[in-house]
Amino acid sequence: MSEPTALGLSARTGGVMVAFTIVFTALMAFTYGATKDQIDASAAEEKMKLISEVLPPASYDNLLLDDYAALGPTRELGLDNGGRVYRARQAGQPAALILETTAPDGYSGRIDLIVAVRADGSVSGVRAVTQRETPGLGDYIDPKKDKDKKAPWITQFTGLEAARLPQCKVKKDGGDIAYHTGATISARAVTNAVARAARYAADNQNRLFAAPSGSTL
Amino acid sequence: MDTQAYREIAWNGIWKQNCGIVQILGLCPILAISTNIVNAVSLGLATILVMAMANLVIAALRNFIPYEIRIPVFILIIAALVTVVDLAFNAYLHELYLVLGIFIPLIVTNCIVLARVEAFAAKNEPGGSTVDGIAMGIGLTLVLAVLGAMREVVGSGTLLSGIDMLIPGAQPIVLFGADYPGFLIAILPPGAFIALGCLIAGRNWIEARKQARARANPPAPSAPADAPAEPA
Numbered sequence: 239m240s241e242p243t244a245l246g247l248s249a250r251t252g253g254v255m256v257a258f259t260i261v262f263t264a265l266m267a268f269t270y271g272a273t274k275d276q277i278d279a280s281a282a283e284e285k286m287k288l289i290s291e292v293l294p295p296a297s298y299d300n301l302l303l304d305d306y307a308a309l310g311p312t313r314e315l316g317l318d319n320g321g322r323v324y325r326a327r328q329a330g331q332p333a334a335l336i337l338e339t340t341a342p343d344g345y346s347g348r349i350d351l352i353v354a355v356r357a358d359g360s361v362s363g364v365r366a367v368t369q370r371e372t373p374g375l376g377d378y379i380d381p382k383k384d385k386d387k388k389a390p391w392i393t394q395f396t397g398l399e400a401a402r403l404p405q406c407k408v409k410k411d412g413g414d415i416a417y418h419t420g421a422t423i424s425a426r427a428v429t430n431a432v433a434r435a436a437r438y439a440a441d442n443q444n445r446l447f448a449a450p451s452g453s454t455l
Numbered sequence: 456m457d458t459q460a461y462r463e464i465a466w467n468g469i470w471k472q473n474c475g476i477v478q479i480l481g482l483c484p485i486l487a488i489s490t491n492i493v494n495a496v497s498l499g500l501a502t503i504l505v506m507a508m509a510n511l512v513i514a515a516l517r518n519f520i521p522y523e524i525r526i527p528v529f530i531l532i533i534a535a536l537v538t539v540v541d542l543a544f545n546a547y548l549h550e551l552y553l554v555l556g557i558f559i560p561l562i563v564t565n566c567i568v569l570a571r572v573e574a575f576a577a578k579n580e581p582g583g584s585t586v587d588g589i590a591m592g593i594g595l596t597l598v599l600a601v602l603g604a605m606r607e608v609v610g611s612g613t614l615l616s617g618i619d620m621l622i623p624g625a626q627p628i629v630l631f632g633a634d635y636p637g638f639l640i641a642i643l644p645p646g647a648f649i650a651l652g653c654l655i656a657g658r659n660w661i662e663a664r665k666q667a668r669a670r671a672n673p674p675a676p677s678a679p680a681d682a683p684a685e686p687a
Contacts, residue, residue: 247523250521254519254528255527258531262531262532263535265535265539266535266539269538269539272546273542276546280545280546372642373491373611374490374610374611374637374639374642375637375642385613
């Protein structure tokens with residue numbers, strides 16, 4: 239067998255590379271197709287579970303995940319790339335808005351939150367969706383990481399009335415919200431984001447509830 | 456391959472060539488994830504799975520992969536396998552995915568997988584290669600578990616926090632009471648370097664003692680000398 243030429247070697251290895259790429263891309267595409275429905279169902283279920291933590295399922299009767307308005311980039315909510323507002327309704331009447339919002343000023347970057355604001359302007363509940371705060375220090379904003387299992391920090395916002403919203407600041411800034419010493423920044427970022435979201439919901443309530451489902455504002 | 460050879464491979468992966476504290480490979484995920492024992496072991500388990508699969512597939516295909524382009528093909532195969540594992544976990548083992556999910560994509564960035572594929576699977580049979588992948592993964596998991604435990608105890612004063620994600624209802628062990636102020640450096644990356652350094656030192660100490668004892672009592676001439684493992 240003679241020594242292969244450079245051209246022959248390139249063609250052969252190139253051909254093998256292309257063959258491997260096609261085979262393994264096909265494998266990934268097949269897996270993606272086979273798992274997509276299942277994954278979407280799990281993601282929706284997970285989202286409903288999270289929403290049920292901020293808004294009791296008994297307080298609305300519509301199909302929440304199908305009743306939403308898409309927001310473009312919204313500075314008040316810290317959304318650079320837009321997000322969604324889910325509209326909870328009871329017997330057709332506005333019950334609550336569930337807003338996706340981002341605190342841009344966490345200690346380790348952005349903290350994504352969902353905030354449920356009732357039609358009367360009070361905060362129904364808040365949960366962190368994604369956060370990268372320092373483990374064991376600032377991550378108590380996520381109730382799963384909070385050492386206080388009986389009254390996690392974030393439940394301070396549960397049922398916060400509209401009249402108390404001006405005091406929705408950490409105590410260091412003259413407000414009502416307690417925080418852990420040495421980890422003010424995480425708590426302040428979340429608290430301010432909640433206050434902003436509540437104000438945005440109150441200011442835009444009619445517009446948000448009136449928008450057709452699935453439309454972009 | 457006989458049982459003796461498999462045992463050799465397993466011992467290599469777990470102790471002699473342990474990828475965490477001898478080869479010092481894959482520092483990025485090791486240092487990032489070992490803030491507590493549950494996260495650390497979760498990453499270890501995901502790594503075992505991916506390493507076993509990557510070694511098996513590549514050992515099986517090794518005769519079809521031209522030597523000149525082996526590295527890109529390895530990377531292609533590893534990335535594709537990790538994607539398939541990620542999707543399959545997300546779809547069919549969703550509860551487990553919620554715990555391990557964030558770790559699976561991290562494994563692509565782990566050079567241990569590529570290193571074992573290149574150093575072992577590309578030259579050996581699928582059976583031995585799978586054992587090598589599993590043994591290397593177990594070695595890494597043990598290092599991660601010890602590192603995670605050290606950092607968690609010192610840094611947060613707890614053990615097994617987050618265990619309720621794996622076993623619902625299980626409670627973490629609080630060692631120093633609820634008012635333990637924490638020791639931040641153990642949780643931050645410098646603490647990971649210090650703890651890993653202690654582990655490497657500990658292993659070297661054990662090896663050095665073993666050698667000193669072997670020198671003091673020279674083994675029978677027939678026994679092979681146990682050469683010290685060189686860091687890669």
